[in-house]
Amino acid sequence: MLRVVIIGSGNVAQHLAKAVERSGSATLVQIYARHAEKLAFIVPEDKITASLNNLAEADMYIIAVTDDAIAEVSSKLPFEGRLVVHTSGSVAMEQLDSKNRRGVFYPLQTFSKNKDVDFKKVPLCLESEYENDYVILEELANALSDSVYNTGSEQRKALHVAAVFVSNFSNHMYALGSAICEENNIPFSILNPLIMETADKVNTLSPIQAQTGPAVRHDQKTIEKHLDFLKDNSRKEIYKILTQSIQNTNG
Amino acid sequence: MLRVVIIGSGNVAQHLAKAVERSGSATLVQIYARHAEKLAFIVPEDKITASLNNLAEADMYIIAVTDDAIAEVSSKLPFEGRLVVHTSGSVAMEQLDSKNRRGVFYPLQTFSKNKDVDFKKVPLCLESEYENDYVILEELANALSDSVYNTGSEQRKALHVAAVFVSNFSNHMYALGSAICEENNIPFSILNPLIMETADKVNTLSPIQAQTGPAVRHDQKTIEKHLDFLKDNSRKEIYKILTQSIQNTNG
Structure with a gap:
């Protein structure tokens, strides 16, 4: 089972966390939130951490924070050589710190609080720095959605x-x-x-x-x-x- | 059964004609079209007339033509004192010729060729010059839709x-x-x-x-x-x- 860590607590992070939990074929190992209370009732308390230094080992780290914070958060990650992706439609993959293997996992949908979304129908647009990592991204994407696309940065x-x-x-x-x-x-x-x-x-x-x-x-x-x-x-x-x-x- | 004549052959006229035919509780007596071929396969040929002078007797005449043509068409009707309504959202009821009893039967929906619409869900906005006629409009509206509103001209x-x-x-x-x-x-x-x-x-x-x-x-x-x-x-x-x-x- 793919082990996934999500970094962020906003609408995208929350909907993604629920989708991973429900998928049955990927595991949400942990979720990072500066304000853990935003995630109450969404993920079990013992999966939430408020410290980047406590991040668990995983196959993939998904940074789902505001566009402006992506570069900074990625540079603060206390490890190297792991697969780190962001979920933004408009941020270049290269904004992620190059110490890790980079990628993009962009859900093309509008997410609001208090409105459930059928994640199976959410188009997921993938991009990866290394070909081998694309396979991992695709495995998670296929577990969550019926609609997976390989899109370059320009697209x-x-x-x-x-x-x-x-x-x-x-x-x-x-x-x-x-x-x-x-x-x-x-x-x-x-x-x-x-x-x-x-x-x-x-x-x-x-x-x-x-x-x-x-x-x-x-x-x-x-x-x-x-x-x-x-x-x-x-x-x-x-x-x-x-x-x-x-x-x-x-x- | 309410007997209805529709005047016009555009998208609104066609969708309305189908809805009346399907309703089971109102009868499409006749439909007027300058170009009968536009209605082929939509209503039986013997119900189509190309002459306003041939209009059949009915409980209600629905003018579903472009906004600019409503006043003229209503003035050309060869009878008086009957219930005549238009289907426009933006034309005042008073644009209809005053020789007939006037009203509005406005379906609040977007109608396109080649796209069926569930008429039961189309909000129908009604207005009538005389109170007694409102009952007739309402009877037809309820036969076609689950969503009927009494709206004044301003609304x-x-x-x-x-x-x-x-x-x-x-x-x-x-x-x-x-x-x-x-x-x-x-x-x-x-x-x-x-x-x-x-x-x-x-x-x-x-x-x-x-x-x-x-x-x-x-x-x-x-x-x-x-x-x-x-x-x-x-x-x-x-x-x-x-x-x-x-x-x-x-x-």
């Missing part, structure tokens, strides 16, 4: 930017829609079927084919009515720039 | 703007993500689980709680890397303005 960077658009920015569109509902005493839940159907459509249609609404219809009357309705300047600006972009993209 | 306008944000604009975020994937030889399908999870999250979390990514983390390094990666000026601009808006909204 991973592109994927991360694409992910910001399809996930972070889409979610912000939901936030703006929700604010408009709230201001007009409409329950946001009325929009849920529309949100789910919009997401579901691009499983079978390309987003270009799936585009509907006043922008793609060049329905200038409705567009002007909407701009008139939006009193907030920032929302007006977003409405204009996205309408323009839809018209440029869809023709 | 409907707000909902339509909110729908543009959560659906049309989100879909455009998918289009931009898809373009980035294509340009980097990555299959867009790798993003589907992320897209579905992002949509699914706001069934249980508020969009504010669900927000993840570099903008909400104020991760300036990643934001700059992404802007540097985006060569296209329009995408750069969208990335900046949405990052700013997330930071203003989430604090």
Whole structure:
């Protein structure tokens, strides 16, 4: 059984820890957290350490901390020549300290507290400094997910930017829609079927084919009515720039 | 059984026609289309007419044409005093010709060709000039959907703007993500689980709680890397303005 140590206690670390524990074919040996209380009820207490110097022996160390802290944490590891990976979409593998064998284990998903994720469906994007290590990364990835990809640094960077658009920015569109509902005493839940159907459509249609609404219809009357309705300047600006972009993209 | 005539042959008309046919508790008496061939295989040929003067007797006439054509079509109807509704989110009920009893039957969903929709889950937003007619609209709505709302014109306008944000604009975020994937030889399908999870999250979390990514983390390094990666000026601009808006909204 692959022995895994996770370093970090945020959303990615927690979801990953649960997935390893549940996999049955890899063992979570230990998890490092400066604040152990964040992991209460997620992993057994005796698996948590608050000191990097106490890190247990393992086949793989997964650094799941904020992007800015990855380089520093990796340089503080008190050992050499072991397999150390990070989970970030946008940090180069080379940011990891070169005293260890480096790699990337990037789960392409959005993780929130209090929202379970079916890890089997999470695409895992792998990268390794040495070919032999790729086999180890792949073994863990296959134990956790049905969807494993070998991506180079450039592709991973592109994927991360694409992910910001399809996930972070889409979610912000939901936030703006929700604010408009709230201001007009409409329950946001009325929009849920529309949100789910919009997401579901691009499983079978390309987003270009799936585009509907006043922008793609060049329905200038409705567009002007909407701009008139939006009193907030920032929302007006977003409405204009996205309408323009839809018209440029869809023709 | 409620007898329904649909006027129009676009996506909304087609999905509505199928829903009425399947409902079992309302009858599609007839459908008007200038180009009957658009409805081939969707409704039986003998139910299609290309002439407004041939319109059959019915309890309700549903005008499902483009927003700009609603007023004109309603004024051309060769009868008076009957119940005539439109299906638009953004057109006032009063745009319908006043010679008939007016109403609105607005399905809050995105309809595309070649993509079936579970009509039972489509929120239907109703409005009527006369109280007695609301009962008729409600009877049809309940026959087609489990989700029926009485919305005034102002609320409907707000909902339509909110729908543009959560659906049309989100879909455009998918289009931009898809373009980035294509340009980097990555299959867009790798993003589907992320897209579905992002949509699914706001069934249980508020969009504010669900927000993840570099903008909400104020991760300036990643934001700059992404802007540097985006060569296209329009995408750069969208990335900046949405990052700013997330930071203003989430604090």
